[in-house]
Amino acid sequence: xxxxxxxxxxxxxxxxxxxxxxxxxxxxxxxxxxxxxxxxxxxxxxxxxxxxxxxxxxxxxxxxxxxxxxxxxxxxxxxxxxxxxxxxxxxxxxxxxxxxxxxxxxxxxxxxxxxxxxxxxxxxxxxxxxxxxxxxxxxxxxxxxxxxxxxxxxxxxxxxxxxxxxxxxxxxxxxxxxxxxxxxxxxxxxxxxxxxxxxxxxxxxxxxxxxxxxxxxxxxxxxxxxxxxxxxxxxxxxxxxxxxxxxxxxxxxxxxxxxxxxxxxxxxxxxxxxxxxxxxxxxxxxxxxxxxxxxxxxxxxxxxxxxxxxxxxxxxxxxxxxxxxxxxxxxxxxxxxxxxxxxxxxxxxxxxxxxxxxxxxxxxxxxxxxxxxxxxxxxxxxxxxxxxxxxxxxxxxxxxxxxxxxxxxxxxxxxxxxxxxxxxxxxxxxxxxxxxxxxxxxxxxxxxxxxxxxxxxxxxxxxxxxxxxxxxxxxxxxxx
Numbered sequence: 032x033x034x035x036x037x038x039x040x041x042x043x044x045x046x047x048x049x050x051x052x053x054x055x056x057x058x059x060x061x062x063x064x065x066x067x068x069x070x071x072x073x074x075x076x077x078x079x080x081x082x083x084x085x086x087x088x089x090x091x092x093x094x095x096x097x098x099x100x101x102x103x104x105x106x107x108x109x110x111x112x113x114x115x116x117x118x119x120x121x122x123x124x125x126x127x128x129x130x131x132x133x134x135x136x137x138x139x140x141x142x143x144x145x146x147x148x149x150x151x152x153x154x155x156x157x158x159x160x161x162x163x164x165x166x167x168x169x170x171x172x173x174x175x176x177x178x179x180x181x182x183x184x185x186x187x188x189x190x191x192x193x194x195x196x197x198x199x200x201x202x203x204x205x206x207x208x209x210x211x212x213x214x215x216x217x218x219x220x221x222x223x224x225x226x227x228x229x230x231x232x233x234x235x236x237x238x239x240x241x242x243x244x245x246x247x248x249x250x251x252x253x254x255x256x257x258x259x260x261x262x263x264x265x266x267x268x269x270x271x272x273x274x275x276x277x278x279x280x281x282x283x284x285x286x287x288x289x290x291x292x293x294x295x296x297x298x299x300x301x302x303x304x305x306x307x308x309x310x311x312x313x314x315x316x317x318x319x320x321x322x323x324x325x326x327x328x329x330x331x332x333x334x335x336x337x338x339x340x341x342x343x344x345x346x347x348x349x350x351x352x353x354x355x356x357x358x359x360x361x362x363x364x365x366x367x368x369x370x371x372x373x374x375x376x377x378x379x380x381x382x383x384x385x386x387x388x389x390x391x392x393x394x395x396x397x398x399x400x401x402x403x404x405x406x407x408x409x410x411x412x413x414x415x416x417x418x419x420x421x422x423x424x425x426x427x428x429x430x431x432x433x434x435x436x437x438x439x440x441x442x443x444x445x446x447x448x449x450x451x452x453x454x455x456x457x458x459x460x461x462x463x464x465x466x467x468x469x470x471x472x473x474x475x476x477x478x479x480x481x482x483x484x485x486x487x488x489x490x491x492x493x494x495x496x497x498x499x500x501x502x503x504x505x506x507x508x509x510x511x
Contacts, residue, residue: 037089039099041157046103049150053114058150061125061368063391065141066159068360069384072171072352076486077476079170079469080134080142081205082163083449084459086127089158090450093123124453125151128446130394131460133208133469135476136167137491139428140394140408142360144446146368156362164358165198169205172352174469175327175483176345177210179334184342186228187214188322189350202350208466215344223462230292230320236263243273250277250286257281258290258320266293266301267308275312282313290318290342298323299336306339318342326353327483366391373413377504388493390500395442397423398475405475406437407490408445410497417442417494425492 052058071078095103095118104115125147136142143159145152177185187206193199196218203219213226220227231249239245242264250257259277261270271291278288291309293301298321309317321333322344330343347353365387366373375389388410395409395417407425411417423442426434449457460468479487493501 036092036094036096036099037158038093038095038154039102040089040161041154045153045157047108048153050108050110050114052150052153053117054111059148061146062149062152062364063366063368063373064145064152064156064362065365065388065392066143066145066163066360066362067139067141068164068167068358069138070359071138072168072355072358073175074484074486075171075175076480076482076489077135077137077171077174078167078358079174079209080130080136080163080167081132081170081208082166082201083129083132083143084204085162085166085201086129086143086159087449087455087457087459089162090123090127090155091455093121093155095119095121121151122453123151123155123450124148125450126448126452127450129449130445131447131465131468133465133472134445135469135472137408137489139388140410140491141392141446142167144392146391152364160360160362162201164360166201166205167360168352168355168358169202169350170209172326172349172355173206173209173211176330176343176349178481179327179331179483180343183340184213184318185211186320186342186344187211187216187349188344188346190216190346192347193350199350204462206345206349208462209469210466211345225462230258230260233260233263233294236260242269243276246273246277247280250281254281254284254286257286257288258292258318259288260292260294261305262293262295262301266296267304271305271308275308275314278312278314278317288314288317290320292320292322292344293340294322298340299333299338302333302339303337320344322346324348328354331483363387365389375500375504377501377508379505379508386501386505388497388501389504390497392497393417394445396445396475397425397437398441398443399437400439400441403475404477405489406435406440407492409442409492409494411494412496412500415494415496424495425490426498427490428493428498431498 100115127145129143187203190199193202199216200219203214203216204223207225213228215229219225236242236245246259259274261274274291281288302319305319319340320342321340325343325345326348366375373391377389378387380386391413392410397406397409399406422436422438424436480489
């Protein structure tokens with residue numbers, strides 16, 4: 032069954048809340064929601080924001096067609112026909128602000144804000160979280176891999192192990208955004224203009240009378256892209272020697288052996304042996320590709336063992352985020368608009384980390400002009416003056432006695448207007464521009480925040496007004 036309309040890509044309780052608001056006449060009340068996550072994945076010191084393109088496409092196409100209305104009319108709730116009629120003209124008419132794709136982001140800061148009629152804001156929650164939770168996860172995993180292998184070629188090979196087609200396609204995009212060089216997924220390549228790469232399967236070798244003949248026929252068919260998979264039978268005794276024979280014939284015809292691929296065995300040992308054999312035969316510029324359940328941890332260890340690999344095909348553990356398969360981002364109401372005022376609202380929890388930060392807020396990255404480095408992210412109310420102050424105080428929202436003053440600073444606002452009154456106003460950068468933006472951002476952060484193991488915690492601080500508002504609301508609820 033084909034589906035292009037994602038309006039019902041939501042949880043049923045969202046529809047039920049929309050209906051209950053409509054029945055009570057509160058569906059047009061304006062609310063502000065923040066989307067954020069509480070904990071960084073993979074034990075990393077940062078995450079990479081991704082998923083905005085998917086959100087924009089979803090919001091732009093948000094509507095209930097006859098097909099969706101007919102489906103809703105058959106639900107056991109027996110929605111009032113007048114409600115279903117109202118849905119036929121439903122569109123997103125609110126405001127959406129969001130981080131740019133490729134932004135380094137941290138726990139408990141708003142990544143995306145929706146200010147809209149409550150029925151609109153509730154409907155979009157599930158899809159937005161679905162899109163950004165997954166793509167942030169994959170982009171962050173890919174960024175960890177890129178930082179382990181800064182000068183190597185990284186290929187995303189995860190399609191066949193992804194959780195269905197959409198995950199494969201958007202996961203490939205997230206990986207490319209975070210620093211990968213190419214993908215094996217042709218659909219992602221076509222949709223997002225991502226370079227595509229691929230070699231051949233073991234089945235190609237098995238389909239021929241000999242390994243050498245298989246290699247030769249592949250080289251004859253694709254003489255400008257000859258990368259040979261050498262581990263079908265015996266990597267050192269037959270695979271690499273046969274690849275060298277074919278490479279010598281290519282060289283005699285003015286072509287070249289681009290490389291070999293290792294997909295099994297001891298990659299560190301085999302790659303060292305392969306490098307020596309290729310160099311001895313005059314193929315010093317032939318690349319050695321490796322695949323087989325790789326991620327940043329495996330690649331890190333292989334490099335420590337002296338692996339002579341310069342290109343990595345990373346699949347399952349990247350596209351499924353195998354060691355941390357869910358981000359756990361949340362979407363919480365933080366303010367009610369009454370007239371021209373935004374009244375802060377809070378969710379209280381027995382788990383302190385789940386208490387929300389109330390208010391209609393903005394997020395700023397505070398850059399120390401003397402060092403050029405980020406001192407922390409600063410969450411302030413919309414009405415607060417942040418730019419141009421003599422100094423700004425940053426304090427830890429958990430251990431409030433920990434604080435510092437920054438005097439010569441620049442405050443970079445991180446949330447951008449995407450939709451205003453339902454109209455798209457954001458000029459989306461190209462995917463390559465977002466990728467470059469991410470790479471440049473690393474220069475704003477001290478290495479301590481970016482390291483793979485045991486990174487220093489980057490500060491995400493509250494303004495005094497936000498802090499006081501949160502404490503005031505907590506105290507009010509305790510006294511009820």
